[in-house]
Amino acid sequence: MVNHIIFVLSLLAFTCALAFASDPSPVQDFCIADPASSGRVNGFACLDPKLAQADHFFLSGLDKAGNTSNPLSSSVTPVTVAQIPGLNILGITLARLDYAPWGLIPLHFHPRATEVLTVLEGSLYVGFVTSNPNNQFISKVLQKGDVFVFPVGLIHFQQNVGQGKAISISALSSQNPGIITVANAVFGSKPSIADDILSKAFQVDKSLIDYLQAKFYLIRIQ
Structure with missing residues (x-):
């Protein structure tokens, strides 16, 4: 009991x-x-x-x-x-x-x-x-x-x-x-997530991932 x-x-x-x-x-x-x-x-x-x-x-x-x-x-x-x-x-x-x-x-x-x-x-x-x-x-x-x-x-x-x-x-x-902004978290993290991981996750070419990471890095430091 x-x-x-x-x-x-x-x-x-x-x-x-x-x-x-x-x-x-x-x-x-x-x-x-x-x-x-x-x-x-x-x-x-x-x-x-x-x-x-x-x-x-x-x-x-x-x-x-x-x-x-x-x-x-x-x-x-x-x-x-x-x-x-x-x-x-x-x-x-x-x-x-x-x-x-x-x-x-x-x-x-x-x-x-x-x-x-x-x-x-x-x-x-x-x-x-x-x-x-x-x-x-x-x-x-x-x-x-x-x-x-x-x-x-x-x-x-x-x-x-x-x-x-x-x-x-x-x-x-x-x-x-x-607040977690999706694009900033994925492409603008510090340090960056490896581009091969993001390339496989999004099923796109690494060159596109590199472009997006560079773009969000510029946004982050402005």
């Missing part, structure tokens, strides 16, 4: 661990990030809560457009613990995304967060790809006021398909969602 109870409790603990496999819930009101501290936890060390001020939970300027004068014709303005120290341990971040006509947020994924995107202006073509073995491509054209969800860990993109600029806001379910 005792062994049975232990087994059930162990199973419940394992199930709960799976169910909450994301940013942990806070066990205090807040933990203002203290970047000056040498201590590190799963996030930043906490400033003394008695020193809390409104500015620790505040950011202005998100109404200002980002600079889209770049090869992708897009810009990301993050709202993370680096901009708002009071976000530390709260399990959420934001980002403003600006797109010039045909501007692109390229294929990428967030290893630790689901993303909820809301279009504020313009028209966006968005999509994501499901995991193996199906690799189903799910996409949609969004208009102002539309909302779209990118599940955690899945490759996705956004592109402006309107005639004018586009703006969107994304909320992400982690204080540190991470």
Whole structure:
């Protein structure tokens, strides 16, 4: 009987661990990030809560457009613990995304967060790809006021398909969602992945791999 109870409790603990496999819930009101501290936890060390001020939970300027004068014709303005120290341990971040006509947020994924995107202006073509073995491509054209969800860990993109600029806001379910841009990770890694490995993986000639690696190296050092 005792062994049975232990087994059930162990199973419940394992199930709960799976169910909450994301940013942990806070066990205090807040933990203002203290970047000056040498201590590190799963996030930043906490400033003394008695020193809390409104500015620790505040950011202005998100109404200002980002600079889209770049090869992708897009810009990301993050709202993370680096901009708002009071976000530390709260399990959420934001980002403003600006797109010039045909501007692109390229294929990428967030290893630790689901993303909820809301279009504020313009028209966006968005999509994501499901995991193996199906690799189903799910996409949609969004208009102002539309909302779209990118599940955690899945490759996705956004592109402006309107005639004018586009703006969107994304909320992400982690204080540190991470971002891995597929092309940069594959062709711009440091040090580079051997071209024979990439050539075999993509079933293309090594000369094409060398060209892409050189191109992304130039992008990386600019």
